[in-house]
Amino acid sequence: MQETEAEFLKKYDRREYLAPLMTVDAAIFTFHGGKLLVLLTERCEHPEKGKWALPGGFVDEEKDASLEEAIQRKLQEKTGVKAPYIEQLISVGNNQRDARGWSVTVVYTALVALQSCQSFVDNVSDVRWEMYEEALKMDLAFDHIEIMKAARERLKQKALYSMVPAYALPEEFTLPELQHCLEVLIDKPIQKKSFRRRVEQADLMEEVGLRSADKKGRPSMAYRLKEGVKDFTFIRNLDA
Missing domain, CATH: 1.10.10.10 (Winged helix-like DNA-binding domain superfamily/Winged helix DNA-binding domain)
Incomplete structure (x- = not known):
């Protein structure tokens, strides 16, 4: 008698198989004082400890029913608000971008009004708005410079149509x-x-x-x- 799907799933243990690290990251932009600003967070743990990075983190299987829930949760933790506009940008995965191992991140780009979250950001020491042109000169963690550039290009195209x-x-x-x-x-x-x-x-x-x-x-x-x-x-x- 052939094994049913229910029987297969009952004994299936996914921990027997290697799986990549799964994260979400977001390039969050605002416009203020005639300048385009991007939100950065300072990493407080290894790897890349002490470097600034785009906000994001691991998908939480207990808290997040979808990737969209995961990124909105991380954005709210970093800005105190739910982004009124957010869009999936790209997925990036390889065995070199993260020293902890094979890593996949699903990247989003988001827009928020600075006024809606400035008081929250001002009271958190490891989060800050940075002018986009200045952020390009920084040594951001992981591959976040390239991700940020890709998000900026998407915004440029969005502005056209x-x-x-x-x-x-x-x-x-x-x-x-x-x-x-x-x-x-x-x-x-x-x-x-x-x-x-x-x-x-x-x-x-x-x-x-x-x-x-x-x-x-x-x-x-x-x-x-x-x-x-x-x-x-x-x-x-x-x-x-």
């Missing part, structure tokens, strides 16, 4: 703030008229009221994102 970068801004923002954020992400200026026509025709934002006067003495309209922005894509890439 979606409104996703707006999640790096405060909940309420002005059109000039959104335009500047996009310009930083695509590394070049955007024509003001075509940009405003593009976002107005997409109807992805709603007015929330006038903001107090700027340096030129003129009030500006503040907006917030509507539902469905994450899944919206423009037919044409952004014209610069």
Whole structure:
């Protein structure tokens, strides 16, 4: 009589087989003061102890029912908030990236508004926002420099055909703030008229009221994102 699947699973012991280390990591970005910032954490244990790294950690089989739950749990531990936008980026695995052994990490990229988590980050000594350009010069742990670059490139592409970068801004923002954020992400200026026509025709934002006067003495309209922005894509890439 052939063995049933239930009988096979009952006696199956996965500990008899070697398995790679399984982690999740996230490149978390925000936009503040006209600069793109990335969140870094200082490693307090070996390997790579004392180095700065992208936030992440091991998948916990008891706490995490999915990879998405694992990365949101790690992000909340490091920022105190749930990321409003998060996307799986790449998977990286080999026998060289981690001194502990064969390692696989599933990498996500996320966007949060600095204001939503700054008080939490300010009160944690091993977490800090770093300007992206400065982070590139750092000796980050593992292969996190390459991961961070890949995440930055994904954001650049997103900026060309979606409104996703707006999640790096405060909940309420002005059109000039959104335009500047996009310009930083695509590394070049955007024509003001075509940009405003593009976002107005997409109807992805709603007015929330006038903001107090700027340096030129003129009030500006503040907006917030509507539902469905994450899944919206423009037919044409952004014209610069």
